[in-house]
Amino acid sequence: MALDTAPKGWRSVARYSMLTIVALFILFPVYTTVIAALKPGNRVLDNPLLPNAFTLDVLKDAWTQGRLGRYLMNTTVVALIITSVQLVTSIASAYAFSFLKFPLKRLVFGIFLSTMLVPLEVTLVINRRTIDSLGWLNSFQGLTVPFVATAFGTFLLRQVFMQIPPDLREAAQMDGLGHWGFMKEVAIPLVRPTLGALGLFSFLSSWNQYLWPSLITTEDDMNTVQTGLRHLASSDLDKPNLIMAGTIIAAVPILIVLVVFQKQLVRGLTAGAVKG
Amino acid sequence: MQYDAPVASIRLVGVSKHFGDVKAVDNVSLDIADRDFMILLGPSGCGKSTLLRTIAGLEDPTAGEVWIGDNMVNDVEPKDRDVSMVFQSYALYPHKSVQANIEFPLKVRGIGKAERAESAKQAAEVLGLTPYLERRPGALSGGQRQRVALARAIVRQPAVFCMDEPLSNLDAKLRAETRAELVALHSRLNATFVYVTHDQVEAMTMGNRIAVMRDGIIEQVGTPKDVYDKPASVFVAEFIGTPPMNIFPAGSVEAADHLVGARPEHTHIASSGVAATVALVEHLGHEIQVVCTIDAEHRATVRLPAGTEVPSNGSSVFLTANENHRHRFNVETGLRIS
Numbered sequence: 001m002a003l004d005t006a007p008k009g010w011r012s013v014a015r016y017s018m019l020t021i022v023a024l025f026i027l028f029p030v031y032t033t034v035i036a037a038l039k040p041g042n043r044v045l046d047n048p049l050l051p052n053a054f055t056l057d058v059l060k061d062a063w064t065q066g067r068l069g070r071y072l073m074n075t076t077v078v079a080l081i082i083t084s085v086q087l088v089t090s091i092a093s094a095y096a097f098s099f100l101k102f103p104l105k106r107l108v109f110g111i112f113l114s115t116m117l118v119p120l121e122v123t124l125v126i127n128r129r130t131i132d133s134l135g136w137l138n139s140f141q142g143l144t145v146p147f148v149a150t151a152f153g154t155f156l157l158r159q160v161f162m163q164i165p166p167d168l169r170e171a172a173q174m175d176g177l178g179h180w181g182f183m184k185e186v187a188i189p190l191v192r193p194t195l196g197a198l199g200l201f202s203f204l205s206s207w208n209q210y211l212w213p214s215l216i217t218t219e220d221d222m223n224t225v226q227t228g229l230r231h232l233a234s235s236d237l238d239k240p241n242l243i244m245a246g247t248i249i250a251a252v253p254i255l256i257v258l259v260v261f262q263k264q265l266v267r268g269l270t271a272g273a274v275k276g
Numbered sequence: 277m278q279y280d281a282p283v284a285s286i287r288l289v290g291v292s293k294h295f296g297d298v299k300a301v302d303n304v305s306l307d308i309a310d311r312d313f314m315i316l317l318g319p320s321g322c323g324k325s326t327l328l329r330t331i332a333g334l335e336d337p338t339a340g341e342v343w344i345g346d347n348m349v350n351d352v353e354p355k356d357r358d359v360s361m362v363f364q365s366y367a368l369y370p371h372k373s374v375q376a377n378i379e380f381p382l383k384v385r386g387i388g389k390a391e392r393a394e395s396a397k398q399a400a401e402v403l404g405l406t407p408y409l410e411r412r413p414g415a416l417s418g419g420q421r422q423r424v425a426l427a428r429a430i431v432r433q434p435a436v437f438c439m440d441e442p443l444s445n446l447d448a449k450l451r452a453e454t455r456a457e458l459v460a461l462h463s464r465l466n467a468t469f470v471y472v473t474h475d476q477v478e479a480m481t482m483g484n485r486i487a488v489m490r491d492g493i494i495e496q497v498g499t500p501k502d503v504y505d506k507p508a509s510v511f512v513a514e515f516i517g518t519p520p521m522n523i524f525p526a527g528s529v530e531a532a533d534h535l536v537g538a539r540p541e542h543t544h545i546a547s548s549g550v551a552a553t554v555a556l557v558e559h560l561g562h563e564i565q566v567v568c569t570i571d572a573e574h575r576a577t578v579r580l581p582a583g584t585e586v587p588s589n590g591s592s593v594f595l596t597a598n599e600n601h602r603h604r605f606n607v608e609t610g611l612r613i614s
Contacts, residue, residue, distance in 0.1 A: 165365060165367065167363045167364075167365045167367035168367050168369070170334050170361070170363070170367065171361070171363060171367035171368075171369075173334065173354050173355065174332065174334075174354050174355065174359070174360065174361045174381075175355065175380055175381040175384050175428075176355035176381065176384040176385055177355075177384055181384065185369075185380075186369055186371075189371045190370065190371055
């Protein structure tokens, strides 16, 4: 490879230039959104790439007109419920697939995993019917229950549970721990980074859900922030950038979560990739 | 730390453990006396670890009975057998401090914080771990981890200690030191030890009795001296001792209906006897070992004092063994005749 034989300094320059270009591509839409959200509505189209005017009014309007406070609260409740229940169900099922002996374990695990191949859209109609028949439209149950179990979480945790040496389970058995005690005292503490990553991942994906909430919420009070943003799009013609401001407000909490827990996410998702 | 270990003789009656078609342990009966230091010795795959795990309760026997004291424990959970186990890998909890690791069996049993801290400190003191109580296992050397595993085993004051090759991850020097410490620990704790190893030096130096295993069965049980001086079979004769016992071809020393064996220290180069060719001369400093080839299947080693004149490689010699140091085995069964 040419890059391998190039002097070290040049290699770094090439690598960082490449990363910079990719980063620019990714950050460009974010930049234009922020610029637009901080300009008065009538200046949005004048030099759209330049921050030539500044106001916080649009953000304030988005907050009040879009009822973003209410929607953010709904989204937070939904994301927290889904995340915490997903962690519980993933731990329980992954533990069973890793440490318990039962007939047809491999087959059942295979079936479990195969559900990852079924996209959400395929089950959308039937799930909506089920939720409707349960009378859960416009409710937190409707928004959360279909997502409380995840094959991905089970798979991820099973992989890290499998790396716990069998001797440790046996030592715990000799010390007097049953499965419940071993899970609580040994297995969970040992996979904490992965649990953190899984929690974060669940939180991010439930926060960003759009399709399902838009299908089962018809009352404004039950909108999540992603579905609520729809209303901003058509609400005010002199403020075409209202939706940009709403998007930024919706993204800020998740951005904070991501920045705070970034290390956790990377460490957890790569845990076990390299035997340590 | 000294405690009055409960009486814990162990009796195995016709114990078998099969994994599918593989008979890991096959109809083994063994009596281990209270306060014995019993060594289960054998090559890899002979079933010694499986037997130990059966005593500890980590494996359910396919057939037979396991007795500890007056209780048949086949259906008793490992935690209720009053048995501690030290694993080859030490199996320490990596996320807990040394103190928390040592205390853990007591915590599980619901013993109060102050009491278990006191017991952990005592156990740590016995094993020289006091300076390391706050560290995590990852910050300890192999020898220190091994001590933590021992401390965790003794803190419960069990009747029986099961140890599965606990020294095999240590370097040679540390292994020799720890061997002596384990022997001292056994006499100090005055409890029953069952110790698995494939290392005959450990077996000979630590145990007061050895059970030599092969292919899931016990070939011989006896004191180290018995096993060395009166091996019950050709297998035991060749497994115990470094270098192993020389087994001469049938008919080469005595009548053809039995095999004759002799320890290298009892085998001599003489003017007449079994014809052999010198294959290798090893000067070990304190002695010389001369390895001779008798035929395609038989080799013999002769131990000579340092400074003795030795034949050169490739030269022809005759080997003989003292009459009163000969071991005789059945040609067919390999079992000891006299």
